[in-house]
Amino acid sequence: MDLEGIARKLISSHEDARKKLIEELRFYKDEKYPVDKVASAIVQEVSQSLKAGRFTYVKTGIKAGDSGLGSRGIGDHIIHQALFEISGRPLSSFDDAGIEDDVIVSVDGIHSRLGYFPFLAGFHATRATLRDIMVKGGKPLGVIVDIHLSDDSDIGMLTDFEAGVSTVTDFMGIKILSGSTLRIGGDMVIGERISGGIASVGKIGKKRFLRTNVSEGQYVVMTEGNGGGTIATTAIFHGMPEIVDSTLNLKDLLACKVLDRVADKVDSVTDVTNGGIRSISSEINAGRNDGKVTLKVNIAKFKALINSKVKNMLYQLNIDPLGLSIDSILFFTRFPDQIIGSLREERITADVIGTVDKYNGHDIISEDGVPLEENFRESPYTPLKKVIGNWSPYSLVEIHNKVNEAVKESMRKKEEILKNLKTGNA
Known part of the structure; x- marks a missing residue:
C-alpha cells in the first residue's frame, strides 16, 4: 500500500488524507505502532513536498498499465523506443543485452507476480539475465542483486530470494558480485510486496x-x-x-x-x-x-x-x-x-x-x-x-503522441541541467 500516493491524492483535505492513512495503517500494523503520529507525519511531508513542483515528473495522462508498459507487446515497445531516444541508444538496443568493448551486461526484473514466492522470483530472474548475455556469446562473470522489501515483508522473503539467486549462480560456477537491499519507499509503503532485479556482467569474444x-x-x-x-x-x-x-x-x-x-x-x-x-x-x-x-x-x-x-x-x-x-x-x-x-x-x-x-x-x-x-x-x-484483456483504452496513435510529449519535456529538463553542469551553475 502506497501511503504517499494516498496522501497525494487526498492532500487537498489534510483531515481526509489523515483518516484514510490511519485506516490503511491499522490494517497492517499492530497496536504498538504509532498510527496517528505516522499519518500526521506523512501528511506533513507530502504537503511540504508540493513546494518542489518543478522537480516533479511529466504528466502524460496515460498510466503505465494502460500504456502496456511491462506487458511485453506493442505498448511496451512504444515506451522502450522513447527511452532509447532520451538516452541516445539505437533501436537495435532491443537486443537481449548491452555490449561495450568486450563487456556485456544485462538486467532483468523479478516477475511482478512472484513477489510472494521469492525463491522462484530469484531463480528465474537470475536465469533470465544470464541467458540474455549468453545468447549474445558472452561468458558470465557474475551477477548483481537489487532487492526491495516493503515495510511488512518477512525477512524470510529476503533469504529465500538469495537462495533462489545463488542456486543458479552455484550451478553455473559464478559469483554474486554485489548487491543492494532496501525497503520499497522506506516507511511510505506498507504491505508484503517485494520487487527488484538481477543484473549480470560478462565478457564477450570476437563473435557476437x-x-x-x-x-x-x-x-x-x-x-x-x-x-x-x-x-x-x-x-x-x-x-x-x-x-x-x-x-x-x-x-x-x-x-x-x-x-x-x-x-x-x-x-x-x-x-x-x-x-x-x-x-x-x-x-x-x-x-x-x-x-x-x-x-x-x-x-x-x-x-x-x-x-x-x-x-x-x-x-x-x-x-x-x-x-x-x-x-x-x-x-x-x-x-x-x-x-x-x-x-x-x-x-x-x-x-x-x-x-x-x-x-x-x-x-x-x-x-x-x-x-x-x-x-x-x-x-x-x-x-x-x-x-x-489484451487492449488499451487509448489508441496506438494516442499513446505515441502522449509519450512523445513526455519525451520532449523530459529532454528539455535533461538539457537544462546538462547546460548548468557544463557552465558550472549546478
Missing part, C-alpha cells in the same frame, strides 16, 4: 550473435521450452503448482554453452521470452531501415518443443503459446543439422521450426502464410490478466 545478424536464407532452430517465471506464475495462479517443477531447470543456459562448439555455424541467437515469438520477431526488425525479414514458422513444430506438461496446461487454459515466454533458445543458422546434433549431445531437444524469408510486410507468418502479428500485450496468462 546479434539480432541484426538475422538474414534471409537462415534456418531457425529452437530448443525445448520448459518455461520460466511466466509459466511458473501461470501455474501458481491457476492452482496448478505441480507444473512449477517443470520450470526449475537450466537447460536453456546449457544450450547457450553449446555455442562454444558451434560458433562458426551460428549467425544469431536469442530467446523466446518477452511476449513470445510474436514479439521476438518484431524486435528482430526493430531499428532496421533496410534488411527487414519475415520469420516463417511451422506452428506444429514450435508447439511440439514445448514441455508436454506446460503445453497441456496452456491448452487447458486456452492461452496462446506463441504470445508468451516459453524460455526456448533460437539459433539462426545455415547449418541446422550440426546445431541440432550438438544440442542433442547435451541431451537438449531441438528442431528446425522455420526459416528466415524475404520481408513481405509481416514480421512473422505461419508456414501456410497466415500473419501472426504481435499483440498489444503478451498472451493473458492469469485470471486477472484475462479480465484486463
Whole structure:
C-alpha cells in the first residue's frame, strides 16, 4: 500500500488524507505502532513536498498499465523506443543485452507476480539475465542483486530470494558480485510486496550473435521450452503448482554453452521470452531501415518443443503459446543439422521450426502464410490478466503522441541541467 500516493491524492483535505492513512495503517500494523503520529507525519511531508513542483515528473495522462508498459507487446515497445531516444541508444538496443568493448551486461526484473514466492522470483530472474548475455556469446562473470522489501515483508522473503539467486549462480560456477537491499519507499509503503532485479556482467569474444545478424536464407532452430517465471506464475495462479517443477531447470543456459562448439555455424541467437515469438520477431526488425525479414514458422513444430506438461496446461487454459515466454533458445543458422546434433549431445531437444524469408510486410507468418502479428500485450496468462484483456483504452496513435510529449519535456529538463553542469551553475 502506497501511503504517499494516498496522501497525494487526498492532500487537498489534510483531515481526509489523515483518516484514510490511519485506516490503511491499522490494517497492517499492530497496536504498538504509532498510527496517528505516522499519518500526521506523512501528511506533513507530502504537503511540504508540493513546494518542489518543478522537480516533479511529466504528466502524460496515460498510466503505465494502460500504456502496456511491462506487458511485453506493442505498448511496451512504444515506451522502450522513447527511452532509447532520451538516452541516445539505437533501436537495435532491443537486443537481449548491452555490449561495450568486450563487456556485456544485462538486467532483468523479478516477475511482478512472484513477489510472494521469492525463491522462484530469484531463480528465474537470475536465469533470465544470464541467458540474455549468453545468447549474445558472452561468458558470465557474475551477477548483481537489487532487492526491495516493503515495510511488512518477512525477512524470510529476503533469504529465500538469495537462495533462489545463488542456486543458479552455484550451478553455473559464478559469483554474486554485489548487491543492494532496501525497503520499497522506506516507511511510505506498507504491505508484503517485494520487487527488484538481477543484473549480470560478462565478457564477450570476437563473435557476437546479434539480432541484426538475422538474414534471409537462415534456418531457425529452437530448443525445448520448459518455461520460466511466466509459466511458473501461470501455474501458481491457476492452482496448478505441480507444473512449477517443470520450470526449475537450466537447460536453456546449457544450450547457450553449446555455442562454444558451434560458433562458426551460428549467425544469431536469442530467446523466446518477452511476449513470445510474436514479439521476438518484431524486435528482430526493430531499428532496421533496410534488411527487414519475415520469420516463417511451422506452428506444429514450435508447439511440439514445448514441455508436454506446460503445453497441456496452456491448452487447458486456452492461452496462446506463441504470445508468451516459453524460455526456448533460437539459433539462426545455415547449418541446422550440426546445431541440432550438438544440442542433442547435451541431451537438449531441438528442431528446425522455420526459416528466415524475404520481408513481405509481416514480421512473422505461419508456414501456410497466415500473419501472426504481435499483440498489444503478451498472451493473458492469469485470471486477472484475462479480465484486463489484451487492449488499451487509448489508441496506438494516442499513446505515441502522449509519450512523445513526455519525451520532449523530459529532454528539455535533461538539457537544462546538462547546460548548468557544463557552465558550472549546478
